[in-house]
Amino acid sequence: xxxxxxxxxxxxxxxxxxxxxxxxxxxxxxxxxxxxxxxxxxxxxxxxxxxxxxxxxxxxxxxxxxxxxxxxxxxxxxxxxxxxxxxxxxxxxxxxxxxxxxxxxxxxxxxxxxxxxxxxxxxxxxxxxxxxxxxxxxxxxxxxxxxxxxxxxxxxxxxxxxxxxxxxxxxxxxxxxxxxxxxxxxxxxxxxxxxxxxxxxxxxxxxxxxxxxxxxxxxxxxxxxxxxxxxxxxxxxxxxxxxxxxxxxxxxxxxxxxxxxxxxxxxxxxxxxxxxxxxxxxxxxxxxxxxxxxxxxxxxxxxxxxxxxxxxxxxxxxxxxxxxxxxxxxxxxxxxxxxxxxxxxxxxxxxxxxxxxxxxxxxxxxxxxxxxxxxxxxxxxxxxxxxxxxxxxxxxxxxxxxxxxxxxxxxxxx
Amino acid sequence: xxxxxxxxxxxxxxxxxxxxxxxxxxxxxxxxxxxxxxxxxxxxxxxxxxxxxxxxxxxxxxxxxxxxxxxxxxxxxxxxxxxxxxxxxxxxxxxxxxxxxxxxxxxxxxxxxxxxxxxxxxxxxxxxxxxxxxxxxxxxxxxxxxxxxxxxxxxxxxxxxxxxxxxxxxxxxxxxxxxxxxxxxxxxxxxxxxxxxxxxxxxxxxxxxxxxxxxxxxxxxxxxxxxxxxxxxxxxxxxxxxxxxxxxxxxxxxxxxxxxxxxxxxxxxxxxxxxxxxxxxxxxxxxxxxxxxxxxxxxxxxxxxxxxxxxxxxxxxxxxxxxxxxxxxxxxxxxxxxxxxxxxxxxxxxxxxxxxxxxxxxxxxxxxxxxxxxxxxxxxxxxxxxxxxxxxxxxxxxxxxxxxxxxxxxxxxxxxxxxxxxxxxxxxxxxxxxxxxxxxxxxxxxxxxxxxxxxxxxxxxxxxxxxxxxxxxxxxxxxxxxxxxxxxxxxxxxxxxxxxxxxxxxxxxxxxxxxxxxxxxxxxxxxxxxxxxxxxxxxx
Numbered sequence: 001x002x003x004x005x006x007x008x009x010x011x012x013x014x015x016x017x018x019x020x021x022x023x024x025x026x027x028x029x030x031x032x033x034x035x036x037x038x039x040x041x042x043x044x045x046x047x048x049x050x051x052x053x054x055x056x057x058x059x060x061x062x063x064x065x066x067x068x069x070x071x072x073x074x075x076x077x078x079x080x081x082x083x084x085x086x087x088x089x090x091x092x093x094x095x096x097x098x099x100x101x102x103x104x105x106x107x108x109x110x111x112x113x114x115x116x117x118x119x120x121x122x123x124x125x126x127x128x129x130x131x132x133x134x135x136x137x138x139x140x141x142x143x144x145x146x147x148x149x150x151x152x153x154x155x156x157x158x159x160x161x162x163x164x165x166x167x168x169x170x171x172x173x174x175x176x177x178x179x180x181x182x183x184x185x186x187x188x189x190x191x192x193x194x195x196x197x198x199x200x201x202x203x204x205x206x207x208x209x210x211x212x213x214x215x216x217x218x219x220x221x222x223x224x225x226x227x228x229x230x231x232x233x234x235x236x237x238x239x240x241x242x243x244x245x246x247x248x249x250x251x252x253x254x255x256x257x258x259x260x261x262x263x264x265x266x267x268x269x270x271x272x273x274x275x276x277x278x279x280x281x282x283x284x285x286x287x288x289x290x291x292x293x294x295x296x297x298x299x300x301x302x303x304x305x306x307x308x309x310x311x312x313x314x315x316x317x318x319x320x321x322x323x324x325x326x327x328x329x330x331x332x333x334x335x336x337x338x339x340x341x342x343x344x345x346x347x348x349x350x351x352x353x354x355x356x357x358x359x360x361x362x363x364x365x366x367x368x369x370x371x372x373x374x375x376x377x378x379x380x381x382x383x384x385x386x387x388x389x390x391x392x393x394x395x396x397x398x399x400x401x402x403x404x405x406x407x408x409x410x411x412x413x414x
Numbered sequence: 415x416x417x418x419x420x421x422x423x424x425x426x427x428x429x430x431x432x433x434x435x436x437x438x439x440x441x442x443x444x445x446x447x448x449x450x451x452x453x454x455x456x457x458x459x460x461x462x463x464x465x466x467x468x469x470x471x472x473x474x475x476x477x478x479x480x481x482x483x484x485x486x487x488x489x490x491x492x493x494x495x496x497x498x499x500x501x502x503x504x505x506x507x508x509x510x511x512x513x514x515x516x517x518x519x520x521x522x523x524x525x526x527x528x529x530x531x532x533x534x535x536x537x538x539x540x541x542x543x544x545x546x547x548x549x550x551x552x553x554x555x556x557x558x559x560x561x562x563x564x565x566x567x568x569x570x571x572x573x574x575x576x577x578x579x580x581x582x583x584x585x586x587x588x589x590x591x592x593x594x595x596x597x598x599x600x601x602x603x604x605x606x607x608x609x610x611x612x613x614x615x616x617x618x619x620x621x622x623x624x625x626x627x628x629x630x631x632x633x634x635x636x637x638x639x640x641x642x643x644x645x646x647x648x649x650x651x652x653x654x655x656x657x658x659x660x661x662x663x664x665x666x667x668x669x670x671x672x673x674x675x676x677x678x679x680x681x682x683x684x685x686x687x688x689x690x691x692x693x694x695x696x697x698x699x700x701x702x703x704x705x706x707x708x709x710x711x712x713x714x715x716x717x718x719x720x721x722x723x724x725x726x727x728x729x730x731x732x733x734x735x736x737x738x739x740x741x742x743x744x745x746x747x748x749x750x751x752x753x754x755x756x757x758x759x760x761x762x763x764x765x766x767x768x769x770x771x772x773x774x775x776x777x778x779x780x781x782x783x784x785x786x787x788x789x790x791x792x793x794x795x796x797x798x799x800x801x802x803x804x805x806x807x808x809x810x811x812x813x814x815x816x817x818x819x820x821x822x823x824x825x826x827x828x829x830x831x832x833x834x835x836x837x838x839x840x841x842x843x844x845x846x847x848x849x850x851x852x853x854x855x856x857x858x859x860x861x862x863x864x865x866x867x868x869x870x871x872x873x874x875x876x877x878x879x880x881x882x883x884x885x886x887x888x889x890x891x892x893x894x895x896x897x898x899x900x901x902x903x904x905x906x907x908x909x910x911x912x913x914x915x916x917x918x919x920x921x922x923x924x925x926x927x928x929x930x931x932x933x934x935x936x937x938x939x940x941x942x943x944x945x946x947x948x949x950x951x952x953x954x
Contacts, residue, residue, distance in 0.1 A: 019495035301649030385853030
């Protein structure tokens with residue numbers, strides 16, 4: 001389908017690239033001092049020299065830790081077929097020991113065409129793991145354990161980590177443990193007995209530098225000439241794109257983007273938005289696409305919620321602000337209503353509503369997460385008595401009121 | 415009658431049925447047939463035979479044109495991968511409805527799970543898997559799910575298995591049908607998972623593990639053929655977790671503006687001229703209070719009936735003169751309705767189907783004053799007395815119990831009152847503020863029972879005789895055989911949320927109670943018993 005329209009095809013190609021991390025991070029695999037080369041060296045040397053090893057990949061989310069690891073493993077599986085088997089665990093799913101061992105056994109069985117028993121006990125599974133480690137060691141086969149969200153495995157007794165790392169102390173076994181975590185202090189979370197068995201190799205993944213970012217943009221957005229697209233379209237598309245990339249305005253957009261978050265993940269979301277809104281008539285990306293993509297991913301939820309508030313809800317917020325200025329240590333619906341009445345008495349506003357109407361507006365504010373209950377104390381109380389606090393700053397409130405079209409609160413001297 | 419209201423109601427009923435039984439509403443025979451045959455095909459993962467065009471889609475949602483086009487752009491052309499989307503906006507802004515209708519328009523396979531009906535992880539997991547395995551609970555399988563799945567790790571394994579087989583069959587589907595398209599066939603080989611009402615997951619027991627799992631599901635699955643869409647009432651910044659998660663792409667649905675609301679309410683009106691003149695009057699004042707469609711439509715429904723009362727024929731086009739007459743007719747009702755909470759309960763768990771009595775009693779518990787003087791629910795006399803004594807125990811300071819309820823009855827209260835007024839004004843104000851802040855106080859069971867005995871024994875005599883009965887009151891309680899009944903009543907009052915059980919007192923160790931009824935409510939109950947409540951109420 002869609003062969004008729006090169007623009008649509010180009011869109012699909014770009015979206016496929018943006019959703020495929022291994023394509024994006026393949027750019028960095030060539031340079032010798034990249035994390036890719038380092039990681040590949042560590043794992044391949046322990047495969048070829050038949051030794052045990054462990055390494056931690058640390059860095060913020062969206063910096064390609066898992067993508068690089070997958071690339072390395074894929075490459076190594078090609079280079080040394082039948083010498084590596086990969087076991088993948090995720091801290092979100094397998095932080096519980098029982099569960100983790102079961103999953104290891106399941107993947108080992110799958111890998112080696114063995115029959116997996118769902119009913120196997122914890123003991124059976126750990127026995128199985130140990131004997132598999134020995135067998136694989138004798139066959140000079142390396143088992144690579146990938147532990148994603150490594151910090152979650154360090155909760156509780158760390159039995160799984162201990163068992164794995166302890167089994168690796170023996171000469172017969174041959175295994176690599178790769179931990180991936182976005183907590184930079186992940187190795188500090190380990191118990192002493194686990195830490196002493198861990199080789200302290202750490203690879204740090206950082207957001208790309210400015211030059212890398214520009215290379216990355218070209219890598220992602222330029223269409224390759226050997227695709228099924230018509231040549232003249234590809235050429236025109238690329239020429240137009242290079243024009244945009246060199247534009248100072250575009251560089252300004254990228255600067256504001258990186259100002260808040262310069263990880264690749266953030267950049268990808270930005271590009272995704274730009275590509276999605278590509279004009280299908282002209283079939284090319286325009287500077288406007290990038291400009292409009294910026295506010296769509298850098299959202300200000302509190303200001304948005306403020307703009308949605310009705311007049312009565314704004315009144316309540318202003319009352320809360322006034323109470324805050326008065327420096328009362330506690331604030332709840334009743335004290336707000338008192339303040340509301342005093343505002344009404346002082347300024348004779350037309351917006352004076354019954355208490356239950358205000359209570360509902362108050363509940364709407366709670367739903368909008370502009371205010372929240374102070375703490376979990378007083379659970380038994382009804383809503384009116386529970387202490388609340390304002391979740392927006394004075395500045396935000398003022399900005400919200402100013403942007404409101406028919407703001408009545410300006411007369412209130414706030 | 416109001417157009418936006420009818421899809422609202424439709425949505426409530428069809429939200430689930432529209433995805434589990436795609437055509438139960440549209441064609442009952444067809445759905446019966448699929449039920450009987452038990453063999454569902456992949457084409458059941460969308461709305462069958464219900465294709466709508468883009469224009470219809472945009473026209474059915476006034477004021478949402480830009481959002482619909484943005485969403486369609488983000489979903490992209492056929493078979494294009496997508497990053498997880500996060501659609502948010504406050505209640506009744508059309509998030510779920512628009513997304514479901516867009517899928518109806520695009521005719522792509524999806525699964526829909528609302529975290530309201532899927533109230534815990536296991537139900538959520540199994541509901542998704544049931545839809546993916548094309549499994550429907552019915553009599554023959556004992557209403558069981560296709561797979562039993564409790565742990566997240568099992569869920570991900572099963573989900574991957576289900577998705578792989580589904581996508582394979584979708585690919586086969588595409589190959590078979592070639593270029594010719596039939597309306598009942600799903601488009602493309604992407605499968606979309608929609609999670610609605612995600613904000614509720616935050617309240618779940620295991621929210622700290624389930625939320626990161628859902629947000630990271632796309633990265634864990636690593637399947638480009640899967641699209642994930644979250645729908646939530648609260649913004650992404652309210653979903654916090656320790657180590658964060660892969661952020662989904664945010665899409666914001668703002669509240670309707672006044673103009674949008676006018677378009678929404680003007681849809682499908684029998685007499686647009688008449689309704690428009692009605693909206694001229696009511697829309698502006700009501701928008702100052704709330705802009706939620708559901709609340710406005712429930713408020714407008716009775717008001718419009720009132721508005722039409724003077725006119726015999728509803729089809730008439732109102733003249734200027736008539737409009738003025740109608741305006742003066744409706745004017746008093748507008749301000750009256752403005753100061754009433756519309757009868758839509760704000761809490762989502764109170765279903766609109768709840769019977770009237772229950773809703774009213776709930777309203778009361780939230781401190782809503784009713785103009786009626788009678789209480790409209792049944793309660794035994796002893797329960798009423800118990801309610802009053804709980805109210806007294808919560809409001810009065812414990813130190814005053816003796817003077818209020820001792821042999822002199824309520825006569826002492828006046829002296830107390832005067833005494834309190836002698837205090838300095840400052841002190842009084844701080845006390846008042848404290849009461850406002852702290853709310854009703856807590857009390858132990860013994861105090862409640864003591865007050866209960868006192869007031870029931872008083873009530874056995876008429877208030878006129880009270881002075882004569884000095885001395886004997888404290889001794890003559892209701893006989894102790896009633897005691898178990900009283901405790902039973904207490905527990906039922908607790909479960910009805912009139913009295914809440916608080917934590918135990920750290921010093922005494924006994925459970926403490928607190929009354930949650932408002933003063934109006936207590937007075938009303940007292941009036942129904944002819945009990946002089948105000949006499950016993952300590953006022954600072």
